[in-house]
Amino acid sequence: MKRIYIHVPFCIAKCAYCDFYSIEGNSMQKEYISALLKELEDRKSEILWPLKSLYFGGGTPSFLDFENLGLIFNYINDNFGFEDLAEITLEANPENIDAEKCSRWKELGINRLSIGIQSFNDEDLEYLQRIHSSEKAIAALKIAKNHFSNLSADLIHGISGANDERFIKNVEILTTLGIPHISMYSLSIEDRSKLRKLIINNERSNIDEETQARQFILAAETAAKNGYFQYEISNFSKPGIESQHNTAYWKGEPYAGFGPSAHSFNGTERRWNIADLKEYISAVESGAKYFETETIGQQEKYNEFILTRLRLVEGFTKQEFEQEFGEENFRKILLKTQNSPYFSVSENRIAFTREGLLISDALMSDLMEV
Amino acid sequence: MLENIRNFCIIAHIDHGKSTLADRLLEFTDTVSERDRKAQVLDDMDLEREKGITIKSHAIQMLYKPEDVEYKLNLIDTPGHVDFSYEVSRSIAACEGALLVVDASQGIQAQTISNLYQAIDHNLEIIPVLNKMDMPSAMPEEVKEQIIDLLGCDEEDIIEASAKTGYGIDKILDAILLKVPPPKGDVNAPLQALIFDSVFNQYRGIIAYFRIMNGTVHTGDHVKLMNTKKEYEADEVGVLGMGLHPKKMLHAGDVGYIISGVKVAREVRVGDTITHVENPCEKAIDGFKEAVPMVFAGIYPVDADDYEDLRESIEKLQLNDASLVYEPESSAALGFGFRCGFLGLLHMEIVQERLDREFDMDVITTVPNVSYKVFTRKEELIEVHNPSGLPDITKIDYIEEPYIKANVITKTDYIGPIMTLGIEKRGVLKNQVFLSTDRVEITFEMPLAEIVFDFYDKLKSISKGYASFDYHECGYKRADLVRLDILLNGEQVDALSTLIHRANSYSFGRRMVEKLKELIPRQQYEIAIQAAIGAKIIARETVKAFRKDVTSKCYGGDITRKRKLLEKQKKGKKRMRQVGNIEVPQSAFMAVLKLD
Ligand SMILES: Nc1nc2c(ncn2[C@@H]2O[C@H](COP(=O)(O)OP(=O)(O)OP(=O)(O)O)[C@@H](O)[C@H]2O)c(=O)[nH]1
Ligand code: SF4
Ligand SMILES: [Mg+2]
Numbered sequence: 001m002k003r004i005y006i007h008v009p010f011c012i013a014k015c016a017y018c019d020f021y022s023i024e025g026n027s028m029q030k031e032y033i034s035a036l037l038k039e040l041e042d043r044k045s046e047i048l049w050p051l052k053s054l055y056f057g058g059g060t061p062s063f064l065d066f067e068n069l070g071l072i073f074n075y076i077n078d079n080f081g082f083e084d085l086a087e088i089t090l091e092a093n094p095e096n097i098d099a100e101k102c103s104r105w106k107e108l109g110i111n112r113l114s115i116g117i118q119s120f121n122d123e124d125l126e127y128l129q130r131i132h133s134s135e136k137a138i139a140a141l142k143i144a145k146n147h148f149s150n151l152s153a154d155l156i157h158g159i160s161g162a163n164d165e166r167f168i169k170n171v172e173i174l175t176t177l178g179i180p181h182i183s184m185y186s187l188s189i190e191d192r193s194k195l196r197k198l199i200i201n202n203e204r205s206n207i208d209e210e211t212q213a214r215q216f217i218l219a220a221e222t223a224a225k226n227g228y229f230q231y232e233i234s235n236f237s238k239p240g241i242e243s244q245h246n247t248a249y250w251k252g253e254p255y256a257g258f259g260p261s262a263h264s265f266n267g268t269e270r271r272w273n274i275a276d277l278k279e280y281i282s283a284v285e286s287g288a289k290y291f292e293t294e295t296i297g298q299q300e301k302y303n304e305f306i307l308t309r310l311r312l313v314e315g316f317t318k319q320e321f322e323q324e325f326g327e328e329n330f331r332k333i334l335l336k337t338q339n340s341p342y343f344s345v346s347e348n349r350i351a352f353t354r355e356g357l358l359i360s361d362a363l364m365s366d367l368m369e370v
Numbered sequence: 371m372l373e374n375i376r377n378f379c380i381i382a383h384i385d386h387g388k389s390t391l392a393d394r395l396l397e398f399t400d401t402v403s404e405r406d407r408k409a410q411v412l413d414d415m416d417l418e419r420e421k422g423i424t425i426k427s428h429a430i431q432m433l434y435k436p437e438d439v440e441y442k443l444n445l446i447d448t449p450g451h452v453d454f455s456y457e458v459s460r461s462i463a464a465c466e467g468a469l470l471v472v473d474a475s476q477g478i479q480a481q482t483i484s485n486l487y488q489a490i491d492h493n494l495e496i497i498p499v500l501n502k503m504d505m506p507s508a509m510p511e512e513v514k515e516q517i518i519d520l521l522g523c524d525e526e527d528i529i530e531a532s533a534k535t536g537y538g539i540d541k542i543l544d545a546i547l548l549k550v551p552p553p554k555g556d557v558n559a560p561l562q563a564l565i566f567d568s569v570f571n572q573y574r575g576i577i578a579y580f581r582i583m584n585g586t587v588h589t590g591d592h593v594k595l596m597n598t599k600k601e602y603e604a605d606e607v608g609v610l611g612m613g614l615h616p617k618k619m620l621h622a623g624d625v626g627y628i629i630s631g632v633k634v635a636r637e638v639r640v641g642d643t644i645t646h647v648e649n650p651c652e653k654a655i656d657g658f659k660e661a662v663p664m665v666f667a668g669i670y671p672v673d674a675d676d677y678e679d680l681r682e683s684i685e686k687l688q689l690n691d692a693s694l695v696y697e698p699e700s701s702a703a704l705g706f707g708f709r710c711g712f713l714g715l716l717h718m719e720i721v722q723e724r725l726d727r728e729f730d731m732d733v734i735t736t737v738p739n740v741s742y743k744v745f746t747r748k749e750e751l752i753e754v755h756n757p758s759g760l761p762d763i764t765k766i767d768y769i770e771e772p773y774i775k776a777n778v779i780t781k782t783d784y785i786g787p788i789m790t791l792g793i794e795k796r797g798v799l800k801n802q803v804f805l806s807t808d809r810v811e812i813t814f815e816m817p818l819a820e821i822v823f824d825f826y827d828k829l830k831s832i833s834k835g836y837a838s839f840d841y842h843e844c845g846y847k848r849a850d851l852v853r854l855d856i857l858l859n860g861e862q863v864d865a866l867s868t869l870i871h872r873a874n875s876y877s878f879g880r881r882m883v884e885k886l887k888e889l890i891p892r893q894q895y896e897i898a899i900q901a902a903i904g905a906k907i908i909a910r911e912t913v914k915a916f917r918k919d920v921t922s923k924c925y926g927g928d929i930t931r932k933r934k935l936l937e938k939q940k941k942g943k944k945r946m947r948q949v950g951n952i953e954v955p956q957s958a959f960m961a962v963l964k965l966d
Contacts (some may be wrong), residue, residue: 005926057926185922213917234922249927263927270930294930303933359894359919365936370944 001051007259009277010060016129019190021261021275022059033068035284039258046256049080051235053245062092063262073108087244092142094132102147113148124159141177158212159187160205167215168222175226182236184211184219233311246353250308303368306362315351373552375623377444383479383858384450385502396457398539399432412447424449427457431609444625451739452715456661456693462567464581465494467550474500474508478516480779480840481482497545504532555622560651561585562645569851570686576632586621592647596654600637601647602630608822636713640692661693665822668736670707677706683729687768703863703949736865737962740819743770757853758864770846772818780837782808787832795820857900857951880909880963887911888956
């Protein structure tokens, strides 16, 4: 595996909509780092070096002390090293960004920041319980821009109360600032999120499907108007700076994930670490098992192909499909998709149309084998 | 030999403790090993354990040697719920005695009486058992009085017991030996054995359970069934313990099983007589009265290609459920399937569940209805089991629907609300008898169609559980019925049609479309749901198309979670039936049962 994901499970405060694994505060950094380094050491043989990409996700990786980040880099540099054009991403939140940090991150080798903006509107930020202000978000982006050419910002649309105009304004601020890559997600109400409880208790108003659908389309249109192209359901970029690491997920490439709740895929088996920092640490340190695995059989492989490839706006080619599943199956999938307004089907390629992307979950599940 | 056999069944109202009492008897006689012990051990179907009720009669042999003589005691535990009364009636035919169990905290209830009458009709010796004596709410004096009134027995005849603690079990066994007459029959006469139940076993073919009236049967004998006239080799005969216990020989008075390699379900009929090919008995034993179905519904495979598999599965299921009747039918919406007759809605639910669990058949059950007599203008009489089989309205002179006599036993406190319920259900009060100062038996005559749906649930809730009820058909009466049709995007779905009393039709139609709106998931297209009587639309709801269905964020390579979610959705869709371009879930076809 030539791609590494590292999960950093600390956040300053938990956002309302979040269902990623993280805990509030970073007082357990030391124990975390030592367990993480042990996991890296234990699984060293899985890694093929030099690395093509490294991705720090979270949680809030920018909340990790510089020295600790350094320890991880030391290990990776000593043991694996990077290819020349390797993509090294750090997820960062505006409140952690300043000029000094940016230059030190850069010194370590980080060459891409993915910044959790979500919105430039303070009401939205309050709804989401983000801890930064819109002012801080803009300031952080400007600083980041000075240090990194490869920059991405996250936006959330379909927030209750945010009208279309307000949402488009968010996109326009990013384009004006010259941020070359934007991830735009619809707000979803996750089972384990605080937001769900808030909505049930009437402390937040609910999201509206109609608005979400409209803003999903508007997002794509506004991005296109400003010279971004959509390469994945939620990702838009200027040519040439698509996220390599994330694209690898959609193309079925192997990757190794480290840290609590991190996922790995070696081509035939998926594995996920326990989503609990304390249990992760104690299991790693004592040599107990701290992950689960699942073998990907032919049917799972097929379903994953549908699920991952169709997330890419380019879809998949006949050759790619037939190589894995044969000609007969291609004929079958062709029959199911070719007269549908939701698929764009050419002789050589199957992909979603924009309408298809909008209801892609339903369409993908229709295509799956169970 | 015969004098050392006792055949008896345990009968009672639902939940009065029959199966628990059987547990204690099996323990007392060491029939179940320590290891196999569990509550209601005879309820061995998953469904029985999940629901906590007995669905099937279970026969089991116990060996009991109180002093020098060893007795063979054949016990049959029976279900208490009305929908399974056919099980009780056939068990009774294999016995000479019955333990009539009465819950000391509840007293005599409706099925106590109806099951008792069945046993008396067959001249069974009745041993009354006052169960649950351990409960603080037990009212032994009062309930004994009720039993004495009902049976005309002496107070000493009633055995106080607790199936929970084991109190009184020894006395029950003594009474069985003493009072239940040993079977009569001639061991030397030609073989004559009555099949009272059967089951399909995947590996061994059909296993038939019988009671031998006369003669003997050996493993290896050449036997035949008198009604079907088919001949077989008796590959194995034996008795029923915890599992099958093969024996070389069984004789008159015994209850046992036979396996003869029969794989074709149709060849074995409950109620048939087994005899020898050489030296057969003169005549077949009178079989059983056929079960009279109360409710009818269509059963269709979810996947239309599975029709033949469904036929085979229903045939096999029927071996073990003699009260299930069926005939092929077809529906414009659902294709080929079967019209099935059931003893009630619980029975219907159990059949659907068993088809799924035991035969892996995913089925759709359509709106249930009773059977109607349609008199045409040409003075023909047509029996209609299916609303879509109703002749054209212009050809109908009038329709008659089945009526029942419903006996409700309750506390006097609840007379008022029960009367109101009866009248709401188009019932006419026929009789009211005070059984004691605070217990009353109320008799209504009412349309069967009204009790099929939610009568029992309503009765239970308005009486806080203190009402039991039992019913018998009592003929047909003229009724003002209309057919209510349901249209999905303008297309009538025959499987959703119902016949309904005109006065209730509007509110029924409205509730029906509201319920369907809840049950039919949103899809890529908008769906109009309409209720119509003839050409007139009386209610409409719309299921909006979904606008957006996309998980935008997929966390750090977690493909598994998303894949499993979508696979689960796909499984759900596979269990839906495509009607036109609309996917209709199984539950929608039963919507009518869930109206509030
Ligand atoms: N306290 C007490 N509870 C009892 C006694 N006998 C049975 N029960 C409880 O009553 C409930 C019903 O018992 P079952 O033995 O399943 O009743 P049943 O008559 O076989 O019920 P059906 O077969 O469904 O008609 C269970 O919860 C038993 O534990 C008893 O003597 N004392
Ligand atoms: S959304 Fe991001 S920053 Fe907010 S709590 Fe979750 S992981 Fe932390
Ligand atoms: Mg029972």
